[in-house]
Amino acid sequence: MYYGDLDTLFFNLQKKYGGLYEVYNGPERVIWIGDAKLIKKIHIPSTKTNFPFRSRKPWVDEVGIKTTGKGIFFNRNLESWKYNRRILSQTVALPSFLRQFFKTTELVFEEFDGYIGNLLNVNKNEEFDLSKWIVRILSELSSRSTTGRPAYTLSSYYNRLSSKNSKKNIQWLNNYLTDLIVNRRKEIANIPKDQVLSHDILTLLICANTERGPQFNKPGDEPDEPMGDDDIKQNLYDVIIASIDSSSHTILIALYHICKCPAVKSKVYEEVDRVLGNDRSSPMKYEDLEKLTYIEACISESMRMLPTVPVIFKQANNDDNLGDFKFKGGQEFFINYHYVHHDETYWPDPESFKPERFLENKNIDKISYMPFGGGIRICPGRQMGLNSAKTLIALIFKNYTVNLVEPDAPLKKSYIWANECDELKVYLRPRNN
Ligand code: HEM
Numbered sequence: 111m112y113y114g115d116l117d118t119l120f121f122n123l124q125k126k127y128g129g130l131y132e133v134y135n136g137p138e139r140v141i142w143i144g145d146a147k148l149i150k151k152i153h154i155p156s157t158k159t160n161f162p163f164r165s166r167k168p169w170v171d172e173v174g175i176k177t178t179g180k181g182i183f184f185n186r187n188l189e190s191w192k193y194n195r196r197i198l199s200q201t202v203a204l205p206s207f208l209r210q211f212f213k214t215t216e217l218v219f220e221e222f223d224g225y226i227g228n229l230l231n232v233n234k235n236e237e238f239d240l241s242k243w244i245v246r247i248l249s250e251l252s253s254r255s256t257t258g259r260p261a262y263t264l265s266s267y268y269n270r271l272s273s274k275n276s277k278k279n280i281q282w283l284n285n286y287l288t289d290l291i292v293n294r295r296k297e298i299a300n301i302p303k304d305q306v307l308s309h310d311i312l313t314l315l316i317c318a319n320t321e322r323g324p325q326f327n328k329p330g331d332e333p334d335e336p337m338g339d340d341d342i343k344q345n346l347y348d349v350i351i352a353s354i355d356s357s358s359h360t361i362l363i364a365l366y367h368i369c370k371c372p373a374v375k376s377k378v379y380e381e382v383d384r385v386l387g388n389d390r391s392s393p394m395k396y397e398d399l400e401k402l403t404y405i406e407a408c409i410s411e412s413m414r415m416l417p418t419v420p421v422i423f424k425q426a427n428n429d430d431n432l433g434d435f436k437f438k439g440g441q442e443f444f445i446n447y448h449y450v451h452h453d454e455t456y457w458p459d460p461e462s463f464k465p466e467r468f469l470e471n472k473n474i475d476k477i478s479y480m481p482f483g484g485g486i487r488i489c490p491g492r493q494m495g496l497n498s499a500k501t502l503i504a505l506i507f508k509n510y511t512v513n514l515v516e517p518d519a520p521l522k523k524s525y526i527w528a529n530e531c532d533e534l535k536v537y538l539r540p541r542n543n
Pocket residue numbers: 164182183184195202348349352353356357360418419422481482483484485486487488489490491492494495496
């Protein structure tokens with residue numbers, strides 16, 4: 111029995127046994143891969159790939175929500191997955207959506223800033239556990255950008271999804287989303303046609319390819335069909351579960367890496383003051399995001415050092431081979447991104463945190479860096495994830511001096527399906543008052 115951090119175990123086993131080895135999980139044989147060149151074959155960006163699916167059986171089916179043939183994340187019907195993926199990917203890449211998402215991120219930060227200010231005034235204690243705050247900020251952001259509603263109901267239920275009572279909570283979420291879609295369709299029908307609608311994901315998905323919304327085409331320029339309620343519900347569900355933990359722990363792990371290294375932290379302050387100005391009351395602009403190149407490099411390097419999603423399952427459809435290694439259709443593979451991110455062939459001095467790598471080399475080899483996965487199932491929300499991380503990290507350093515309470519301690523983290531930061535205690539002191 112192993113009681114330590116699983117990601118560390120996976121990493122050490124791959125180091126011991128090399129780029130390709132097998133593990134028996136009871137009678138089930140799983141092949142582990144940490145060799146970037148072999149992973150390249152699994153990640154070919156075409157639906158002709160022999161590895162179109164992640165896991166064999168989506169666990170949500172076990173609690174009564176039929177996901178096969180619906181949405182994206184758990185969908186095992188390739189045609190229906192392609193349709194849903196096309197619409198969702200284009201929706202979350204719309205400039206109007208990304209602008210509204212940025213504004214919402216700023217608003218949620220302001221709310222956080224207000225609470226911290228009150229707490230500092232009342233109890234003068236500057237110590238905060240950011241791990242608790244950032245997950246709540248991302249729950250709020252995900253709820254508002256996905257459904258257009260604040261999270262005071264949704265996020266509290268979401269947070270309970272990981273508890274022992276998950277079956278009941280998933281059913282609650284299912285009913286909540288069903289009602290929300292029906293009501294939003296009615297609201298949209300009552301809004302005059304010349305009035306601009308909100309750019310949240312629910313409204314955009316309902317309106318996509320109707321006279322009220324964005325027009326998305328299939329490859330070959332044929333228009334896509336508008337989306338039905340079951341697919342919309344599963345897409346909302348996918349975005350909620352795929353975005354909150356991955357984004358919040360990416361931000362927390364990056365904050366830890368930045369604060370741990372004084373030289374990096376001073377460059378972050380320098381960039382924030384240069385790009386955003388050091389007047390606390392001046393708002394950040396959407397256009398500032400692309401100027402925050404050093405913060406982006408810090409996030410990229412942090413995801414290299416410790417990817418939030420360090421390993422992922424893939425399954426082969428048919429008999430095939432990887433190099434000399436032959437296998438049968440149905441074979442499960444575990445891809446170890448974390449291990450590839452520390453391969454010295456691609457990353458000299460891999461254990462050092464050096465954001466400059468991403469500034470000096472703009473053409474990072476895709477096969478050596480996969481924080482968002484790869485191939486046809488690569489994360490469709492990567493721009494959203496990066497934007498929220500950049501915005502929140504910039505606003506935190508613009509408004510506060512941030513110091514780790516235990517600067518010499520390792521990151522307190524555990525692995526469930528992703529690397530999660532369990533605690534990040536910092537001293538926060540307002541800057542530029
Ligand atoms: C920094 C934050 C994020 C990280 C690190 C991340 C990482 C990942 C990874 C590693 C995968 C699996 C890819 C594969 O199987 O090869 C994935 C899939 C996915 N992500 Fe993200 N993600 C992030 C944010 C988001 C956001 C904001 C959304 C919202 C749209 C999102 C939606 C999804 C969906 C729907 C999938 C399933 C794609 C499919 O199966 O076709 N993710 N993500």
